Amino acid sequence: MMDLEEFRKQGHELVDWMADYFKNIENYPVKSQVSPGDIYKQLPDSAPEEGESFPEIMNDFKEKILPGITHWQHPGFFAYFNANNSFPSILGEMLTATMGAQCMIWDTSPAAAELEEKTMNWLKEMLGLPANLHGVIQDTASTASLVAILTAREKYSNYQVNQKGFSSDEHFTVYCSTETHSSVEKGVKIAGIGKKNLTKISTDDNQAMNPEALETAIKTDIANGKKPICVVAALGTTSTTAVDPLKEIAAICKKYNCWLHVDAAYAGSALILPEYRWMIEGIEDVDSFVFNPHKWLFVNFDCTAYYVKDKEALLRTFEILPEYLKTVSRGKVNDYRDWGVQLGRRFRALKLWFVIRNFGVKGLQQKLRSHMELAQSLESWINENEDFEILAPVNFNLVCFRYHPTHINDEETLTKMNTQLLNAINQTGNFFITHTKIKGKYTIRVVTGQTNVEQTHVEKFWKLLISCIKDLS
CATH class of the missing domain: 3.90.1150.170 (Aspartate Aminotransferase, domain 1)
Structure with missing residues (x-):
């Protein structure tokens, strides 16, 4: 050892x-230029009985692993x-690994919780997002979109799906464009809403969602006894970085009382440039927003910034309080384990803080x-x-x-x-x-x-x- x-x-x-x-x-x-199975075949079938030296391990990394990267x-x-x-992100990640903190609640590392709150506020200001949004770091945008869908599900079921499970009369529907990331479809399936209740809306010549088609789909579903609960708009689709018309979509969501989630996983970083703020016209009516600093803001994977307007809806969806996690600080601080799927949380805010400070806006x-x-x-x-x-x-x-x-x-x-x-x-x-x-x-x-x-x-x-x-x- x-x-x-x-x-x-x-x-x-x-x-x-x-x-x-x-x-x-x-x-x-x-x-990587290797063929399937090349790396696997070079590795022993069983773990070593005796410990090996680090130079031996590092040599195998260079000769056997690196060619497959x-x-x-x-x-x-x-x-x-x-x-x-x-470089600043890597150094921050090294410190995170060294300390090995599990940052599920404030008490398990107060600095981690408070730095996360502060850096998320920094990002909110840098991107020009509304002050009434509350931020939390998730692992990926896929998780963040799932969190948004689950929160919408609970809010529109009066938190009864979490309590009792689905009955036969919810008939929830979700909407996104045909160009929206596949994680939305996956999230709808995980949330129990069902793939058949996800409607993919047609796009225009620039691959952006057609608002008229969205409203028609919502009206048709309502007429058929269904309950539209969530629309996902994309600012920068995966195939082409198309930008959905947020203002028009927001007005439709407001009219039909739907949760509006914005997936800006990649292109959201561009909002730090004032000349790209046109993308978020209508942002005041958005319920949740996600982008990935680990894509285009030079922060090591994983680090996803998720913002939500109705913090209480988020907490009511995810909070759970076993006896062994009760603390005297509860209610006075942000216990971020209640802000998403994971209980255990890495100290992701540190590398984000390092990057923002070292690069500067x-x-x-x-x-x-x-x-x-x-x-x-x-x-x-x-x-x-x-x-x-x-x-x-x-x-x-x-x-x-x-x-x-x-x-x-x-x-x-x-x-x-x-x-x-x-x-x-x-x-x-x-x-x-x-x-x-x-x-x-x-x-x-x-x-x-x-x-x-x-x-x-x-x-x-x-x-x-x-x-x-x-x-x-």
């Missing part, structure tokens, strides 16, 4: 390795949405603006080349496009060519990109959002893209 002095020695060496990892990260293939912090990571980190704003400028550069190069086409508006730092030679219009052929193009780029190990489908069209997605991505990386990607076209069959 490792003693304190060995821990000190190995810790110093590990930090040196961590720094070298960032220094040399572009030498790794951004997407996709390097999310590589500046060539253009896939999905980023799960970024940064202006530093964070500069990073986001630079990422958007990189996307605009790529968009301009695509627009200047007649063999490519942009398939969705570039709202932030996501570019959705495809290779479309002017003499080819067969969709099956275009899909095949773009699939080959994407795979060819990923196989180089220099970049990792992913795809989606927009109105049935196979679409390449490029997200210029990694913490350390620069203009040179985007230029290198564009040159690689052009060179890979020559090999398409």
Whole structure:
């Protein structure tokens, strides 16, 4: 077993390795090149009977584990949405791991609870959210959306589903657009409302929810004896970062007394830029709001910021008080175990606090603006080349496009060519990109959002893209 002095020695060496990892990260293939089962086959079938030295373990990490890692912090990571980190966040995470605090209630670490309250207030101000929203850190946006759906379920059942379970007469319905993240459908299933009671609303030409279609669906359900309880609006959909018209949706929710939850998991970070506050016109009528600092605010995964207007509805949904958790401080402080699904909670606020203080608001704003400028550069190069086409508006730092030679219009052929193009780029190990489908069209997605991505990386990607076209069959 490792003693304190060995821990000190190995810790110093590990930090040196961590720094070298960032220094040399572009030498790794951004997407792991292993095949299924490659890592598993290299690992022993049983745990060791005797303890092994840390250098032995670290050597196996380098030789057996590292080849199977996709390097999310590589500046060539253009896939999905980023799960970024940064140096202050890593250091904050190291302290969190060192202290190993379980921050379920105020008494188990008062600083954790009060720092969480303060940093969530900082974020609220930074994003321009209403002062009457109450913030809590969840693990992921999927959990936060589930929390919103569960809270709506309880509020509109007068908290009877928690008490008695579902009866046969709730007939609850939930609404989101066809472009909304799959976590909403999953949340509806977990909440017991049922997939068939989730209505997916059509979108406009920009992939944003159609408010008229939403109101029609709600009116139809009411006429059929159903009870609409929740609408989920997206500020930045997963496929294209489309922005649902919040003001119009909010007015409909207010008219029909529906809980309005806003999923701004990725693009919500852009609200720290005053020029993007147009997205939250109508926010005063929103019931809950979520975004992920662990995506585009350079905080290590996981760290999700969730805000709710009706704090009492949230607490009535989730609070439970066994004898062993009763404290004299209860009612005077925030016991965040009552604010979501989890009882046990990590000290996530520390790394968030480190990042905000080290970057400063202006530093964070500069990073986001630079990422958007990189996307605009790529968009301009695509627009200047007649063999490519942009398939969705570039709202932030996501570019959705495809290779479309002017003499080819067969969709099956275009899909095949773009699939080959994407795979060819990923196989180089220099970049990792992913795809989606927009109105049935196979679409390449490029997200210029990694913490350390620069203009040179985007230029290198564009040159690689052009060179890979020559090999398409």
